[in-house]
Amino acid sequence: MIPISLDLVISLLTAIPFGTIKDKFQRNETVIKLLKRFNLDPDAPPADFSGVYVYTLVEYGAGKPKQILELFRQKEIESAFRKAFESDSPAILIKAGDDFLNESALGQELRDLGIDPRREFMAFAAVFMEVAKRTRTLGDVMVGNSLASLQKRLCMVMDRIERLPTLEGIRTEFARLESQDYPALPAAESNNIQKSKVFILSQQVRGWFETLNYQFEKYEIWEDNYFELIINVPVRRKKYDRILVRGIAGEAGLRDICALRESVEKQRTDEGWLVTARRISRAARDEVDKPENRDLACFTFDELLDQDADFTAYLDWLETEITSRKINTKYVPLACTKEEIDPDTHRKIGVSHYGEEDGWIEGYIDLWLDDPVKEHISVLGEFGTGKTWFVMHYAWMALQRYRDAQKRGLERPRLPLVIPLRDYAKAVSVESLFSEFFFRKHEIPLAGYSAFEQLNRMGKFLLIFDGFDEMAAKCDRQETINNFWELAKAVVPGAKVILTCRTEHFPEAKEGRALLNAELQASTTILTGETPQFEVLELEKFNDEQIRQALSFQTEAATVEKVMGNPQLLDLARRPVMTELILEALPDIEAGKPVDMSRIYLYAVRRKIERDIKAERTFTSLADKLYFLCELSWEMLSTDQMSLNYRGFPDRIRGLFGSVVQEEKDLDHWHYDMMGQTMLIRNADGDYTPAHRSLLEFFVAYKFAAELGVLAADFTELVAPEQSCVNPNTEAQLYTWSNYCRLQALKRNQNELIAPLKGFVAENLGQLRQSFGQAPLTKAVMDLLLPMVGAVPP
Template identity: 40%
Template sequence: MAEIVTSAFSLLGKAAAAPIKDAALRRPQVIATLKKLRLDPKQPPRDFHSLYAYTLVESLYGRPDSLLRVFKDEYIQQSFYRSFADDDWSRLEREISVAVERNRETGEFGHLPYDLMGEVSTFISDFHRLVSRSRMAYETRLENKINNVSEMLDQVLKTRHEEEEHRQAEDPERADSSPAERLKDDARDWFLAVGYRVRKEWRTEHSGVALLVEIPQRRRGKFDVIVALCVDGELAPYHLETLQVLIDEEEAAEGWGIAQLRVSQAARRKANQSNGDIYCYSFDELIDLEADFEPYIDWLEQEVRDRHIDTRFVPLSCRKEEIDPRTEKAFETSAYEWRDGGLDNYVDAWLADPAKKHLSILGEFGMGKSWFALHLAGRLAAGWKDAKTRGVARPRIPLVIPLRDYAKQTSVAALLSEFFFHKHRIEIRNYDVFRILNQMGRFLLIFDGFDEMASRTDRNTMVSNFWELAKVVEPGAKVLLSSRTEYFPEAKEARDLFGARVTSAATAVPSEGPTFEIVELVPFDDEQIRLMLGHLLTPEKLEVAMENEGVRDLMRRPVMSELVIDALPEIERGAVINLARIYLYAIKRKMDRDVSSERTFTSRADKLFFLCEVAWEMIRTNQLSLNYKEFPERLRSCFGPAVQNSKDLDYWEQDMRNQSMLVRNSRGDYGPSHKSLLEFLIAFRFAAELGLLEGDFLRLIPGAEKTDGESYSWSRYFASRSEDLRLPNLSGFEAEDAERLAENFGSAEYNPVVFDFLATMIKESSDYQEILIRHIRSTASLADPRSLGGNCANLLAQAGGSLAGADLSGADLKGLGYTGDSHVDISLEGANLSGADLNRANIAYLNKRRANFREARLRGSGLLQSRVSAQQVVAHDNGAITAHLSAQRGKRPWMREDHRALHWPSGDIRQEPVVVHLTPDSAGLWTEMCGVFNWTDDTWGYSDVRGSVIVSSATGEVIKQITEICIDSIRWGDERAFLVTDGSKGELHWKIVDHNSKKLASVRDDFPDLGKGIRVRGMVATSQGVNMWASSESETWIYEMTSETDGFREVMRLPVGTSHAVEGVPPMDLMADDENVYLRDTESRCVVSSRRAAGDALEEMSSAHFVSLSPDNRYLVVGGATKLAVWEIESEGWRKLWARPLSSAVSTPPAIMADGSQMMIALDSGEFAVWKVRDGQRLAVITFNPHLDGACFSRNGDLEECEQESIALSGGVFDA
């Protein structure tokens, strides 16, 4: 509701409480009220909301409160707005009738006037009279119209043609057909989908194609026979003459002339004169006979208006990471600024491109994903209606499908059936009609909220949900999918999932899944914030908000706009500003406003308790709505004796439905305006249950912190009412008992938004760290603590606390470290964890120095995972060794910092290396292409954002330097050369730079035409040049480029592709079919061995992380999560030479010396070792792990011998 309308109702409510009996005194009071609203009594305003407020005062001043309630109702206001904009007042009449019926059941308006419709008619007349007085009446009527519809429809026609060309490219038979034959094929598919029978088809004169079709009558088993004539181009009168002949020949009941797009006026006139024998249709009009989408389009436009998206939407900016197909990592970012069209222009271009992938929009909570989905749908809906009216090509129908509804269904097909047949009652015969229209490109499927498909966000569920959605992504479909960014642990996981490259154990993956390009929303800048608030605030208040830096930071998320407005009084008083406090201030003001402006039977505390309980149930069950019929039972479960009386229950129900910040839809379902409201309320509840709700957050409970009050637990307080049902005085909340905490907070899955809110709240308590540690310790005595200990530890980390030195002996820390896209960063230094259960925790990367782990359960805890490890290892021809070392960065384990190149000239890693510090970019990010590389016997190279450098192996002196980033070194003719990326040309373009002259030796962008379904899998430097691997599902091509070739030439073709990859190993490295095993060698060619000869080695490789062949192709090194093995490859049979257990997974492909005698292995535990290839002797080992120095362990624990060795190497101590 606009601020001026809210203010008008507030003033009118006071007038209703003290009505004026003398009519002569009314006019001065009306004028005074208009002036209080800053409205000119002599001149009505220009905009709709001010005009509505003006009419309220003129027409309803001093009228009964019940009449005010009617016009205050949100749905009545929205229907009034729509009726005025479309000049169709029947909509308002229908909504009034619904409201009257609802009032009979709920009594929410009170006693209504006998002639309510007469009162409404008078109000409409007054409104029209004021519109006529306004100088901008015409502009007022048109303010909600969408501009540039004609431009959109012109693009639709162009896109239709391009989509048809794309279909022909995909289907050679369609390409060979005439336009009339293609239309006939579409018509036949449509007829079959809607239950018609096609008896026969034949060619006619004028290049037409006819179909004899049986259409079911209402009587079972009876059919009408019609002739459908499909023509090329425009349907003209002479086609109808042909059609009449065909009707007579086939003795058909009637004839249908069908054109793809255009029907001439003369043809329509001739059909109208045929006495019902002949009808003319474009293909869109043919679809209209059996599929009525108009009511859904009307609903969609109304929804856009109801949410004020049509008047308040601010364009969004977005960015897109450009991915290098060689490494499948991001190397550039494209920015689409809102001033230049931003996300709107990007999506328009995507919609217009028939060959583009589907689109996923990612953004943090509150960034505007759902608003954009409806904004886009509203634009398309307006274009669709206009196109239908004008008889031109229509844009895709936008189907906005909230995925939060998926939790109520068993499949996406069931979700869509619910969408069509129940939620919107779209009149289509069956689900097959949807499938055919989807394949024909008639829909844009907008799946909103991928993160809301399930209440649990484990990886298997996420992957299964994607493949469930993939079932409706058919050729011809366009799909836009939105999701919270934080749903994905890292950007690569989102790329892998939306690229259809991952599966779960429970998911059968189709041979070719849908692929999505990904764009990410960018936070609002100051100008966008000003535009957004300008829709809602007066100029004076706008400046107050914009001058507050804290407010501007919060307003980077569009969802915060109305909350910030509610919190403005506190902001003006200089109150502390953060995300949680804005919700706090807004909720308090909203509830206080309800209490002051309307009669209420429940306190703010009651409403808050009810909302918190409902929020927890909604999130816990992933059912984000509550139907009005469920309110009584929910109230009884929350308030018990207070609502036993049916009259009291009615009063409480009315309050909770109308004054609880829940929003109602047309079906009577109540839910939050945004999911983040639920997340705030859950955090509030958890803080109280933990005994950590203090300060301003506690004072949200009226009368809290009273000196004569007692401490209560959350559950006991709201059950402790007096005989008159009043709540007792409250000094503060004490913690629930450990069992109840385990049931509630202990069962909560980590939600970053909830935990962010919660961390802000608990920091109001000076002893939050001690209280959380006490809760963790309590898990030692619980039979089933669930994740109570882990959640408390994660919360402590998020609040900036520490577990250093804490006594956690015997505690159960299940869930510690399982925090979605961020890694817990909390110190365990010196903590007593003796006997603790950590086998379902993740303590990787944490500081564990001097911690006591005696008798602790550590299996699967990530104990040995090191923050510092080798990311790349190079074995030089002269025996030297170079490693690229990096440290995990803060809370993001996939982001690395503190990069170093370590070089051992002698090859003895036990000696001090030459150390070079590598430089990330200015934002602290590391370009994945940077690293170390081989050069000559006495030199080696490294690259970072400064460029690429060749240094002396003996002294570290810089020998050569270029400004480009070197991917690898290659031999180019007789010389060494740098292989570098060519950022000016984008993906798959490379420069080869001569190392002496530093000038360009070659640019290669003449890549072979790979064809449909074939992707580049990698490009690798070899001793003579560059090799490229490309593969389809069933074949692989290897191309070679040297100084002597004219670009890339094919050197090998393999009868295996991505479907033959061994899970866990890159397809380039290992593939297998029923006959052979295919391995990539050091020259990036392929070694083929029979599957029979490989024997048991293939099974062992299926669990590997990396496989590497020695330079002579004699030995195969297999490195996995727990084991290192070497096989000798012989034609008669592979032979396992040795296998050794590992303390952790191999972190980078093994580096093997040129003579095949030794290899270097780096592990995630920070170990770095040199091994003999032939017999498995470990010649030297060091560790980079800094986390375990002085930590104590028991030898009789659950650690393997190799793990104990790694701990000891890192400075850990074992009991004797």
């Protein structure tokens, strides 16, 4: 092939006005036209170095500013790529590039322009590797691999690179490309696998040290079976330790410890670290434990990460959270569906069902987790269908796998990070959300947010965002879209993200799916590059066997059969959250009382509160407790603050009951009573939340029905005054909700009797505007409110 002038290539690339290529389709079209102009086949690059280099320059350079393109015109850079191509040594390429960029005037010029030349160099090298792979014939490709369209493959690589703004991120992508099941460069043979593994480890280690802002000395050694470098680790003001790091492929043994000792003494460093991807022999570990070797250490790469990213406290919290709720023993597997969409027409052409024969939804998520292309999946479900229990159970399984690998010294799978979005409703960015999660809530000793970002790019996490609908229950359409894209910033190459959300959070089902499929754009700055690969699953409700299994975990066989034999209860129990409430309400149901979803909540709530009262001496009545729960629930829903710290209880009690709690001792008693509700659960920080969001929605629906003056008689009985506090000689009266609950508490406190409660009348319009009329009702609140509506009192 006649050599193609780099000057000509760069002149044609710079002729493309910067910023005019708007999307990947336009870019791909431009690349193909330029390749054909140079008589290069877009899907079959030439086998010689010059052809591969020009091909890469066109592929990577389309749309790049002239200053970056000039970098790849330099003879030193071209020579480094030629040597790497001919000797199959990416390490040579990296070192030569670093040396040139650190010492040349061009490198400094690019830095002055705000361009990171090392990132651009590494990104170009990643594309070069992909093109070089395709210079081989089909016979050279390992069995089971086929050469798909090169342009399609390079489009994916460029997309991932554009979404990785840092050098550390590009190193991670470089290691990923090298680790694929055929060698990166055409000169590679099967006996070079060890060299490839050493290079992968070197990029992972160096990327991590760069993230931690460690400084590198000029000393570097690259061999086929090991590498060495020296880092400076800060220990105090302007002081640092010099650490010699030796990385190897395969199992670390005694011979490697001896080699490390020799290098440490020769380079006179303070410490020596031996790092391997996986295995360390028992003898090697015993050797570094000897007193004379206290300046040596050996780590697997995962153990190296542990030194600056210790998640032990979080994992203990997760285990306690799951076992205390008995999710590990009482979870019932769930089925799910996924719509099949025609990629050309974007219309639904079918629905896939994943049930027991597929391993339930867990089986599908396992496959999704194993698919390197997929990055994000949303799990939808109506309220009470088991979304939180599913993700907590999946996190439990992932936690067991992680701890087992940690114990056995195996390469660890992804660590599950469960983020309940109700706790972070006020987070203004994904960075502030994770900063709160890592540094305040779980006190994880992590070296800044950038360390999380790098670990996420390295594929170390399974991120689980639970309750997107609880992040902002009443925000407008565009804010919902913006919230989604803010969370989607965590979806970077290498990441895996699960998001749960109520189906009814989106008034229009079609638009909801469009957002969760990443088809709706945010009004603010969003992800660079193209959207990641998003999917949507929808949970199915329980079938009869699942209901039977769930009930059997909670009660005896005879009671299970009672529920299974009642068609109304069976229908209600299809939502997993209802099974516990049904069992709680069963005595009322068997007494012949009406049955619907709201009344199941009514009977269960009454029994729970009455049981709380009987369990210990109490200073507050059932009406007091219900009023407090209703108003607290409304505050949580209306402010998007789904928890209340114990320090906030006194202020809420004063605001609701006024003069009744003027004395400090009275306030203390009420404070203790209100925190003792079994329907409120407390975390380690003293934050109280409803045991389930649907309980909060029941109390809000109850408040609204009472404020509107339409609360049915059997619901009104729940808040009726205690018999000992009623004046039997006065007629029953109508009250407003806001006046009644305070009045009955005040009368009881003053040992006065109150007229019987006939029912509620509507509040004035000003009061209703501040509550019922403040925002559109959610579907869950509306579904619970409608059965509460009864005849309006005369």
